[in-house]
Amino acid sequence: MAVWSLHGVALDSRLLLGTAGYPSPQVLREAIAAAGAQVVTVGLRRTLAAAGDNGFVAMVRTSGARLLPNTAGCRTAREAVALAHMARELFGSTWIKLEVVGDEHTLQPDPWGTLEAAARLVRDGFAVFPYCTDDLVSCQRLLDAGCEVLMPWGAPIGSGQGLLNPWALRTLRARLPGVPLVVDAGIGAPSHAAQAMELGFDGVLLNSAVAQARDPVAMARAFARAIEAGRGGFEAGVMARQDMAVASTPVTGRPFLIP
Amino acid sequence: MPAEPTVQINGERLPWVAGEHVAGALARIGVASDQVATALNGEFVARNRRAATPLAPGDVLTVFRPIVGG
Numbered sequence: 001m002a003v004w005s006l007h008g009v010a011l012d013s014r015l016l017l018g019t020a021g022y023p024s025p026q027v028l029r030e031a032i033a034a035a036g037a038q039v040v041t042v043g044l045r046r047t048l049a050a051a052g053d054n055g056f057v058a059m060v061r062t063s064g065a066r067l068l069p070n071t072a073g074c075r076t077a078r079e080a081v082a083l084a085h086m087a088r089e090l091f092g093s094t095w096i097k098l099e100v101v102g103d104e105h106t107l108q109p110d111p112w113g114t115l116e117a118a119a120r121l122v123r124d125g126f127a128v129f130p131y132c133t134d135d136l137v138s139c140q141r142l143l144d145a146g147c148e149v150l151m152p153w154g155a156p157i158g159s160g161q162g163l164l165n166p167w168a169l170r171t172l173r174a175r176l177p178g179v180p181l182v183v184d185a186g187i188g189a190p191s192h193a194a195q196a197m198e199l200g201f202d203g204v205l206l207n208s209a210v211a212q213a214r215d216p217v218a219m220a221r222a223f224a225r226a227i228e229a230g231r232g233g234f235e236a237g238v239m240a241r242q243d244m245a246v247a248s249t250p251v252t253g254r255p256f257l258i259p
Numbered sequence: 260m261p262a263e264p265t266v267q268i269n270g271e272r273l274p275w276v277a278g279e280h281v282a283g284a285l286a287r288i289g290v291a292s293d294q295v296a297t298a299l300n301g302e303f304v305a306r307n308r309r310a311a312t313p314l315a316p317g318d319v320l321t322v323f324r325p326i327v328g329g
Contacts, residue, residue, distance in 0.1 A: 018329030028327070043328025046321055048269050048290055056327045070328050078301060083323070085303035086296030090325050157329070207329035 004202055006039070006149055006180055007095065007127040009066065013038045014197070014227050016068065016182060017220070018207020025059040027216055032063050035220035040065040041097055041205070043072050044087055068129060070097040075110075077117035084121050096121060097151070097184075098130045107157045111138040115145055122146030131184050134168035136175055143179065150179060151205060154196065155186025158208045162192035166199065173200040190219075190226035197230025198238055264316030275316045282309035284320060296323045 004011055017037035022028040032040060042060060060067070069087035074080040077100060084096045100117055102110025109132050118128045122145060130142050134152040142150060152172060155161035163169060164186065172181060183196040184205040193204045204227055213219035264275040268288060276283070281304050285292045297304045298321045304312050314320065 019327035020329045022327075041328050043326050044296065044323040045326045046269055047324050048288065048322055050291065050294065050324070053326060057325045060327060072328055082298050082301055082303045085305070086298065086323050089306060090296050090323070 004180070006129075006203075011038050012036070013224070014203040014231060015193075015220075015224055016041065016184075016203055016205035017065075017210065018205070019056065019060050020207055021211035022056075022216060025055045028056065029059055029063060030217045031210055031220040032065055034217045035210070035224050037220075038065055039068050041068045041070050041207070042091065043070050044083060044090065066095070067091050067093050068095050068097050069093060070131075071099045071117075074100050074117075075102075075113075076100065077113045077120065080113070080117040081120050081124075084117075084126060085124070088126070094125060095127045095129065098128050109133055109153070111135065111141075114138075115141050118142055118147055119145040129182070134165055134172060136168070136171055139172060139176065143176070148180070149182065150176070151182045151184035153185040154183045154192065155188075157185040159186055160188025160209060161186050162188055163195055163199075166195070169196070169201070170199050190222045193223055194226040194230030194233075197227050198233045200234050203227075266314050266316070267319045269320075269322055275314065275318075279314050280310050281312045281314065281320060284314055285309070285322070290322060294324065297321065298323070 013036040015035050015037050016039040017032060017035050018041045019028055040060060069091045071080040071083045074083055080098060080100045087096060088094060098114060098117055100110045100113035101107050114130050114132055118130050121128050128147050129149050129151050130147050131151050132138060132142060139150050154163045180202045182203040182205050183201050187193055187204060187206040188209050196204050210216050210219045265272040266275045281297055281299060282292060299312060300319050
């Protein structure tokens, strides 16, 4: 039974999986299956050579998962717009994970370039999934530009640091109710993904944490369970945090009234 | 003697051929046109526009293929 949707596509799984860096196409295929991922990311590379990817792309195309092409490597809105159009032609999908990077060391999204490209791509008929920071106002401007989904970072791409600013992510969730929010980037461990889900995020997109695991297939399964557990916790209602202890056993003061 | 006019394809300089279009350039370098996407001077050139998009001296043609990605 579908539990959520992205751009009108019903999905059971809240785990979106990247496809780069796996030891073999077979391991990638098994990881996608173990994750239960229904959306996987792909990319484009400037190359003339037809061979050389060892069948990874062919495997991804036949995995049954919906493809979400990205604009990885783009540094300007113009580059991202051109790459998005090329991705649409090659993958036959209007979905695009929009990446416009503004800093070489952190690979932090450029909010201005991302917004400029998003507005153009929405006008061109794309379903834009912007990779963005957790800045609330930047996110609001992306929604104003026509984005229906937001993908704020948890931490820099590939860093595995987890959610560096839970307050900002919690604020996004509180201020943007009803908007599908997917934490994209920086997730390193299943507990990070569970935390994102407990914050009320709708999904998690990750790649390196699975691809670089000693056993990617087992890690994909672990992430799927963590995401399910975290979402379950959010839906059940996590208790309010207290600064001091609050006794749970309903005793009346101390057990013995002995002076 | 002036230098021969060239075009660049993925960083490689090739002689410019008068009257050649994007589709012709792909054929000249042996690239199967249905497996790549193209941009001319940074602007997307759709598959159905390649035969109508001429190359000029100094043009930069970029050819992309699908890969795995995050």
